[in-house]
Amino acid sequence: MVSLRFLLCFLFVSNVYATIVSHDGRAITIDGHRRVLLSGSIHYPRSTPEMWPDLIKKSKEGGLDAIETYVFWNAHEPTRRQYDFSGKLDLIRFLKTIQDEGLYGVLRIGPYACAEWNYGGFPVWLHNMPGMVFRTTNKAFMDEMQNFTTMIIDMVKKENLFASQGGPIILAQIENEYGNVMGPYGESGKAYIKWCANMAQSLDVGVPWIMCQQNDAPQPMLNTCNGFYCDNFVPNNPNTPKMWTENWTGWFKQWGGKNPHRTTEDVAFSVARFFQRGGTFNNYYMYHGGTNFDRTAGGPYITTSYDYDAPLDEYGNLNQPKYGHLKQLHDVLHSMERTLTYGNISTIDFGNSASATIYKTEEGSSCFFGNGNEKSDATISFQGESYVVPAWSVTILPDCKNEAYNTANITTQTSMMVKKPNEAENTPSTLKWSWRPENMDNFLLKGKGESTQTQLFDQKVVTNDQSDYLWYMTTVKFKKRDPFLGKNMSLRINSTAHVLHAFVNGKHIGSQHAENDKFNYVFEKDVKFKSGRNVIALLSITVGLANYGAFFESKPAGITGPIFITGRNGDETIVKDLSAHKWSYKTGLIGFESQLFRTESMSKWSVESVPFNRTMIWYKTTFKSPLGNYPVVVDLMGLGKGTAWVNGNNIGRYWPAFISSENGCDANCNYRGAYHAEKCLTNCGEPTQRWYHVPRSFLNAEGDNTLVLFEEMGGNPSLVSFQTTRVGSVCANVYEKNIIELSCDGKPISAIKFASFGNPNGNCGSFVKGTCESSNNTVDILTQECVGKEKCFIDVSTEKFGAPDCSGAARRLAVEAIC
Numbered sequence: 001m002v003s004l005r006f007l008l009c010f011l012f013v014s015n016v017y018a019t020i021v022s023h024d025g026r027a028i029t030i031d032g033h034r035r036v037l038l039s040g041s042i043h044y045p046r047s048t049p050e051m052w053p054d055l056i057k058k059s060k061e062g063g064l065d066a067i068e069t070y071v072f073w074n075a076h077e078p079t080r081r082q083y084d085f086s087g088k089l090d091l092i093r094f095l096k097t098i099q100d101e102g103l104y105g106v107l108r109i110g111p112y113a114c115a116e117w118n119y120g121g122f123p124v125w126l127h128n129m130p131g132m133v134f135r136t137t138n139k140a141f142m143d144e145m146q147n148f149t150t151m152i153i154d155m156v157k158k159e160n161l162f163a164s165q166g167g168p169i170i171l172a173q174i175e176n177e178y179g180n181v182m183g184p185y186g187e188s189g190k191a192y193i194k195w196c197a198n199m200a201q202s203l204d205v206g207v208p209w210i211m212c213q214q215n216d217a218p219q220p221m222l223n224t225c226n227g228f229y230c231d232n233f234v235p236n237n238p239n240t241p242k243m244w245t246e247n248w249t250g251w252f253k254q255w256g257g258k259n260p261h262r263t264t265e266d267v268a269f270s271v272a273r274f275f276q277r278g279g280t281f282n283n284y285y286m287y288h289g290g291t292n293f294d295r296t297a298g299g300p301y302i303t304t305s306y307d308y309d310a311p312l313d314e315y316g317n318l319n320q321p322k323y324g325h326l327k328q329l330h331d332v333l334h335s336m337e338r339t340l341t342y343g344n345i346s347t348i349d350f351g352n353s354a355s356a357t358i359y360k361t362e363e364g365s366s367c368f369f370g371n372g373n374e375k376s377d378a379t380i381s382f383q384g385e386s387y388v389v390p391a392w393s394v395t396i397l398p399d400c401k402n403e404a405y406n407t408a409n410i411t412t413q414t415s416m417m418v419k420k421p422n423e424a425e426n427t428p429s430t431l432k433w434s435w436r437p438e439n440m441d442n443f444l445l446k447g448k449g450e451s452t453q454t455q456l457f458d459q460k461v462v463t464n465d466q467s468d469y470l471w472y473m474t475t476v477k478f479k480k481r482d483p484f485l486g487k488n489m490s491l492r493i494n495s496t497a498h499v500l501h502a503f504v505n506g507k508h509i510g511s512q513h514a515e516n517d518k519f520n521y522v523f524e525k526d527v528k529f530k531s532g533r534n535v536i537a538l539l540s541i542t543v544g545l546a547n548y549g550a551f552f553e554s555k556p557a558g559i560t561g562p563i564f565i566t567g568r569n570g571d572e573t574i575v576k577d578l579s580a581h582k583w584s585y586k587t588g589l590i591g592f593e594s595q596l597f598r599t600e601s602m603s604k605w606s607v608e609s610v611p612f613n614r615t616m617i618w619y620k621t622t623f624k625s626p627l628g629n630y631p632v633v634v635d636l637m638g639l640g641k642g643t644a645w646v647n648g649n650n651i652g653r654y655w656p657a658f659i660s661s662e663n664g665c666d667a668n669c670n671y672r673g674a675y676h677a678e679k680c681l682t683n684c685g686e687p688t689q690r691w692y693h694v695p696r697s698f699l700n701a702e703g704d705n706t707l708v709l710f711e712e713m714g715g716n717p718s719l720v721s722f723q724t725t726r727v728g729s730v731c732a733n734v735y736e737k738n739i740i741e742l743s744c745d746g747k748p749i750s751a752i753k754f755a756s757f758g759n760p761n762g763n764c765g766s767f768v769k770g771t772c773e774s775s776n777n778t779v780d781i782l783t784q785e786c787v788g789k790e791k792c793f794i795d796v797s798t799e800k801f802g803a804p805d806c807s808g809a810a811r812r813l814a815v816e817a818i819c
Contacts, residue, residue: 040287164206250309
C-alpha cells in the first residue's frame with residue numbers, strides 16, 4: 001500500500017516542476033499569469049546541433065520567450081517504419097537546448113509543414129501507398145498521420161518535455177494552414193479537421209493545441225493567424241486569445257528569382273499594430289531561416305539558402321538593424337505585460353488612419369499611437385500633449401506620456417556583411433582539381449534500366465524520391481525504307497521534368513528547364529535517326545517537390561508525356577507516338593550510387609587536363625579550413641547546376657548559372673505601405689544564389705578538407721573559392737536625443753570612415769554631408785570614443801557634437817565605422 005507521506009511528497013514534487021498552461025480570451029496563461037509572448041521559428045534540420053546553442057542564446061538575448069519549430073515527417077521517416085533522429089534531426093536534443101536556455105517551446109507537429117520544404121514534409125512513400133489521398137478522410141492517410149504524430153508525442157513525453165511535465169513546450173500544433181486550401185476537399189475536409197482535433201486532444205499532452213489559418217477550428221483547438229499582417233485577425237471563439245503563429249519576416253527565394261527583403265520598419269510596425277489591437281502572442285517566421293541542406297528544399301525551385309531576411313541570417317549572424325530594432329520593441333512590450341493582458345481597452349479614432357489605443361489598469365495606463373497612412377505623418381493631441389507619429393508607424397508610450405519606441409525610428413546600427421578570402425590558403429584562388437565523368441553508357445547506348453513498363457510514369461512513383469534523377473529510356477527501330485527516315489525529323493516531349501537532358505544514340509541533343517513558374521513545357525529538337533535500333537535516353541531531374549496547395553501531392557513531376565517523333569516532308573507530317581512504348585527506368589546516377597562524394601571513396605580520379613564546361617562530370621579538390629570562427633561559405637560562381645559535398649556532407653543543390661531578370665529591383669525601398677513578396681527586391685541580373693553555407697562542424701580544423709561537385713550542365717570550377725562572412729562595417733543614422741551602440745561582433749572598431757551631425761544624406765556605405773553640420777569635428781570625437789573598442793555607446797546630443805543650425809529641422813548623426 002502506498003503511504004500517505006509518499007503520495008504527498010509525489011504531489012509536492014509534481015507541483016514544483018509542472019507548469020500549468022491554459023488560456024482565456026485575452027492571453028496564454030502560464031501558472032495563472034497572463035503573458036505577452038514573443039516567439040521565433042528556428043527549424044532544427046536547417047542548421048546543425050553545434051549551431052543550436054548560439055542561435056537559441058541570441059534569440060533569448062533578442063527578447064524572445066519561445067522557439068517554434070516544425071517536425072518534418074519525411075526527414076524522420078524516409079522509409080516507412082524506418083526512423084532517423086540523428087545529427088541535425090535530433091529533435092529531442094533541440095528541444096532540450098531550448099530548455100537549457102530557459103525558453104519555452106512551440107511544437108508544430110503538423111505533420112504537414114509546407115515551410116518550402118520538400119513535399120511539404122510528407123514522405124513520398126506515403127503518396128505511393130494504394131488508394132492514398134493526403135489531408136482528407138482517407139483511412140490510409142489518417143492511419144499513417146496518427147502513427148507518426150503519436151510517435152512524436154510519445155518521444156517528447158518520454159523526455160518530460162511538455163510544460164505539464166515540467167518541460168519547455170507550452171503549445172502544440174496539429175495540421176497547418178488547411179483553411180487556406182480546404183474548399184476543394186468539400187465536406188470531407190470539414191470532417192478531416194474534426195478528426196485532427198479529436199486525435200490531437202486524445203494524445204493528452206497537457207498543453208493547448210493550436211490550428212493556424214483554420215477559422216472553423218473545433219474547440220478546444222485555438223485558431224491562429226499567419227501572414228505579413230494579422231492585426232485585423234479575430235479568433236473564432238471569445239475564449240481564444242489573439243495569436244499570430246507566422247509573422248513573415250521576409251520571404252523565400254526561388255531559382256531564377258531575386259532577393260526579397262522586408263524592411264525592419266515594416267516588421268516592427270506589424271508587431272506593434274498587432275499588440276495595439278489586442279494581440280498577445282507573436283511568432284516570427286523565420287527568426288533564423290538557415291539552409292536547405294541535401295535535397296530538403298521544396299518548391300519546386302526553392303533555393304538552398306533559406307535566409308528569409310530573418311533577424312538572424314542564414315549563418316547565425318545578427319541581421320542588423322532588424323535584430324536590434326525588434327529587440328527594443330520586445331523590451332518595451334514586456335515592460336507593459338500586465339497592462340496589456342489585464343487592462344481595459346479603449347480606442348480613439350483621429351481619422352486619416354490615425355488612432356490611439358489605451359490599456360488601463362488600477363496601477364496605470366499604456367498607450368499605442370498608430371498611423372496607418374502610407375504618405376502623411378499624423379499629429380496626435382492626447383492629454384494636453386502633442387505627438388508626431390510618422391506615416392506607417394506605431395509609437396508606444398508605456399506610461400501614456402513618454403515615447404519609448406517608434407517603429408519607423410531606428411536607433412540600432414546597420415551591419416554591412418562582407419566575404420573575406422580563406423586566409424589558411426597561400427593561394428586560395430587556385431584550388432587543385434581532379435575529375436571523372438559520370439558513367440552513362442548503359443543508359444545512353446543500351447537503354448538498360450532497372451524496370452520496364454509500357455507507359456510513362458510520374459517520377460515520384462518510380463523513384464520514391466530517393467533521388468533527383470530518373471532515366472526514361474526506350475528504343476525505336478526503323479527499317480531502311482521506313483517513311484520516317486530521310487525526312488526532317490524531331491523529338492517532341494511534353495514534360496513536367498524540372499530539368500530535362502535528352503540523348504539519342506549516345507549524343508546529347510539538348511536540355512531544357514522550367515522557367516517563370518511554368519513547370520509543364522514542350523521540349524522539341526531536330527534529330528537524325530538511323531535505320532535499325534535507336535536509343536532514346538531522357539534524364540528527368542526534380543529540383544524540390546511541390547509543397548503547397550490542395551491535392552499538391554498529385555502535381556506531376558518527371559516526363560508524363562505524350563512523347564512523339566515527328567517527320568516532315570513538305571506539307572506531309574507523320575507522327576509516331578512513343579508514350580505507350582516499352583520504357584525502361586533507372587533511378588539515380590552511378591556516381592551517387594558509388595558515393596563518389598565520400599572522403600574515403602576509392603574511385604579513381606584524373607588530375608590531367610581537367611575539362612571545363614562539360615556536362616555530367618564530377619570534380620574534387622582539397623582545401624584548408626578557414627582560420628578563426630567566422631561562418632564559412634563556398635563561392636560557386638562559374639559553375640552551372642549540380643550538388644556539392646564537403647567531407648561527405650551534402651551542403652545542397654547549387655545553380656549559380658540561373659540568373660535573375662534585369663528588371664524589378666528597387667534601388668530605394670520605401671517601408672511605407674503594405675509589404676508583398678515583389679516589393680523591395682534586389683540582386684537583379686545576378687545568380688539567384690552564389691554563396692553556399694559550409695557549417696564549421698562539417699570541417700576538419702586541422703589537415704585537409706574535401707570538396708566534391710557533381711556538375712550537370714557544365715561550368716568552370718577554377719573560380720570556386722572558400723571565404724568567411726563577417727561584419728565589414730557598421731552604420732547608424734539616428735536623430736538626436738538617442739543613444740546608439742556600435743559593435744563589430746566581438747572585434748575592435750578599426751576606423752571611422754564617415755561621421756556628420758546635422759542633416760546628412762544617403763545610406764550606409766554612401767553617406768554624404770548635408771547643408772548643415774556641427775562645427776565640432778564629429779569624426780575626431782567618434783574616433784576617440786570608439787576606435788580600438790569592441791563596442792561604444794554614443795549619446796547623440798548637441799552637448800557632445802555642437803548645435804548646427806538646420807533651420808528648425810531635426811538633427812541627425814550619420815556614422816560609418818570600419819570593423
